[in-house]
Amino acid sequence: MTATIRPAVGAPHARIWGVGGYRPVRVVPNSELIDRIDSSDEWIQSRSGIKTRRWANDEETVAEMSIAAAGKALAHAGVSADQVGCVIVSTVTHLKQTPAIATEIAYRLGAGGGRAAAFDVSAACAGFCYGLTLANDMVRGGSAEYVLVIGVERLSDLTNLDDRSTAFIFGDGAGAVVVGPSDVPGIGPVVWGSDGANSGTITQTESWESLREDREAVFPTLRMEGQTVFRWAVWEMAKVCQQALDAAGVQAAELDAFIPHQANMRITDAMIKALKLPAEVPVARDIAETGNTSAASIPLAMERMLESGEARSGGTALVMGFGAGLVYAGQVITLP
Amino acid sequence: MASQEEILEGLANIVNEIAGTDVEDVQLDKSFTEDLDIDSLSMVEVVVAAEEQFDVKIPDDDVKGLRTVGDAVDYILKAQG
Numbered sequence: 001m002t003a004t005i006r007p008a009v010g011a012p013h014a015r016i017w018g019v020g021g022y023r024p025v026r027v028v029p030n031s032e033l034i035d036r037i038d039s040s041d042e043w044i045q046s047r048s049g050i051k052t053r054r055w056a057n058d059e060e061t062v063a064e065m066s067i068a069a070a071g072k073a074l075a076h077a078g079v080s081a082d083q084v085g086c087v088i089v090s091t092v093t094h095l096k097q098t099p100a101i102a103t104e105i106a107y108r109l110g111a112g113g114g115r116a117a118a119f120d121v122s123a124a125c126a127g128f129c130y131g132l133t134l135a136n137d138m139v140r141g142g143s144a145e146y147v148l149v150i151g152v153e154r155l156s157d158l159t160n161l162d163d164r165s166t167a168f169i170f171g172d173g174a175g176a177v178v179v180g181p182s183d184v185p186g187i188g189p190v191v192w193g194s195d196g197a198n199s200g201t202i203t204q205t206e207s208w209e210s211l212r213e214d215r216e217a218v219f220p221t222l223r224m225e226g227q228t229v230f231r232w233a234v235w236e237m238a239k240v241c242q243q244a245l246d247a248a249g250v251q252a253a254e255l256d257a258f259i260p261h262q263a264n265m266r267i268t269d270a271m272i273k274a275l276k277l278p279a280e281v282p283v284a285r286d287i288a289e290t291g292n293t294s295a296a297s298i299p300l301a302m303e304r305m306l307e308s309g310e311a312r313s314g315g316t317a318l319v320m321g322f323g324a325g326l327v328y329a330g331q332v333i334t335l336p
Numbered sequence: 337m338a339s340q341e342e343i344l345e346g347l348a349n350i351v352n353e354i355a356g357t358d359v360e361d362v363q364l365d366k367s368f369t370e371d372l373d374i375d376s377l378s379m380v381e382v383v384v385a386a387e388e389q390f391d392v393k394i395p396d397d398d399v400k401g402l403r404t405v406g407d408a409v410d411y412i413l414k415a416q417g
Contacts, residue, residue: 046379228396231380266377 008142014135016336017079017146017284018178021071021303022065022292024054030168033170037164044168048266053171053291055156062094065174066105066152069299073110073148076336077178084111084178085144087118088134092128092293092324093154094120097208100128111148124202125323127151127295129190132319133311133329135179136187146180151295158204160221164206169264170222171291175299177336185334188248191240192329198232202324208316222324229326237322238274240330244318248332255281256315257305257335261322262287262297284309294323302335311335337416339388343409350385354378364406372405380402382408392416 004248029052030041044050051239058064066089074081087109089102102118111118123130128151135147155170179187182320206220258281260268265287272283284301293300298319305311313335320330338346353408358376368374374382379402383394386408392415394402402408 047375055379227376227380227399230377231384231396234380235384270381 010140010142011145011181012140013182013185013187014139014179014309015182015334016132016177017180018073018077019299019303019306019336020069020074020076020176021296021300022068022072024056024060024065024172024175025051025298026055026057028055033161033168036161037167039164039168044324047266048169048291049268049285049288050168050291051166051288053289054173056154056172060154060172062091062152062154062248063104063108066150067108069152069174070105070109070148070150071154071174073176073178077147077180079178079180081110082113083144083146084109084116084148086135086138087111087116087148088121088131089118089148089150089152090121090131091152091153092122092124092127092172093157094292095157105150107214109148117144123295123321123327123329125263125292125294126192126321126325126327126329128298129287129319129321129329130192130327132177132179132187132331132333133190133192136190139179139181146178148176150174150176150295151299153284153294153296155222155292155294158220158222160205160223163221163223166222166224166225169268169292171293173290173293173296173300175296175303176208177299177302187334188244188250188332189309190329190331191243192327194328195232195278195326198228198326199324201228201232201326229266230267230270232271232326233263236273237320237328237330238271239272240322240328241275241318241320244320244330244332250316250332252276252281253278254316256316257282257284257311257317259298259305259317260302260320262290262301263292265325295321306335338412343390343412344405346366346389347382347386347405347408350382350389354381354385362405364404364409366405367403368408383405386412390416405410
């Protein structure tokens with residue numbers, strides 16, 4: 001006789017219970033960057049909406065920024081580290097291939113008594129929404145009661161300060177959320193996917209492999225085909241936003257916040273137009289002072305909107321990440 | 337199919353909508369970047385709006401070749417055919 005396997009039992013629903021961010025101490029204004037790219041503060045602002053960004057110092061490592069953000073998220077949620085069953089870290093700038101940085105972070109936080117499941121996710125600027133999707137499924141599937149999702153980047157490590165199209169875009173920071181059980185749905189169906197045919201449009205210039213072959217090679221940076229990415233991000237991603245709303249059965253007018261990945265203010269503005277988002281819906285514009293922090297941008301922007309009172313706890317928000325891969329994911333959530 | 341005049345008028349309205357440029361200023365000999373205050377990202381917005389309005393496809397590689405309004409009008413005229 002075949003043995004009967006007892007299935008895992010999860011929560012009926014999941015939601016985000018807390019959010020926290022860490023912004024590096026050093027503020028970098030446009031004026032520090034303009035000489036090397038023969039540009040001006042006005043030009044950078046008109047192209048991107050960015051006034052300043054934060055760049056991490058030597059002590060503000062991927063792990064340190066993550067632990068700071070996660071600690072705030074746990075406190076906000078009122079959940080102890082002990083209750084966390086899994087730590088998911090989304091990053092493309094932990095420059096050591098293995099082990100995953102998530103294990104060190106879980107251990108140092110004391111997540112699950114320091115022994116929580118832990119792994120990294122590589123989904124670039126969609127990484128937070130990818131992690132949120134996994135966390136939602138884990139809580140509902142019974143793999144973990146509480147899951148920490150951390151988006152963290154030190155993009156300044158991969159920025160080419162002589163590249164006019166990207167030198168001013170990127171910033172550093174970490175954002176975290178705690179996902180846990182809920183009696184009512186707090187995370188809507190994800191609409192996600194990838195477009196590998198266009199993976200070359202945002203990419204690391206050289207592979208790590210090339211450094212081994214050529215000791216004189218310059219350290220890799222990030223390169224982007226701005227116009228192609230702009231077109232994809234605005235018009236294709238507006239469709240995904242609409243699909244995420246439809247999947248959750250939520251109207252755009254019912255949103256208390258729209259929190260897209262902070263890629264570029266121009267992308268956000270054009271996306272709002274393409275989505276025909278009602279003017280009353282508050283939109284995250286954290287990029288102006290934070291730059292594009294890839295996987296960290298959505299939780300950082302979420303924290304700012306809640307702290308400033310632009311959005312309210314318990315409100316309904318649309319989150320949407322998109323970036324290198326090309327990858328994307330969007331879902332409707334209840335704000336913590 | 338739209339005529340040259342209709343395409344010019346359509347483009348003028350699109351440029352006005354996106355960059356706030358006066359409709360009368362959008363003439364065939366005008367350069368998008370130098371005369372009409374259209375930067376590379378605004379140009380993508382213009383192109384996508386034109387694609388929708390005139391039911392044509394303008395790939396990114398071709399967008400770089402559209403320096404003047406006349407270039408864009410010619411391109412759309414041919415692409416319609």
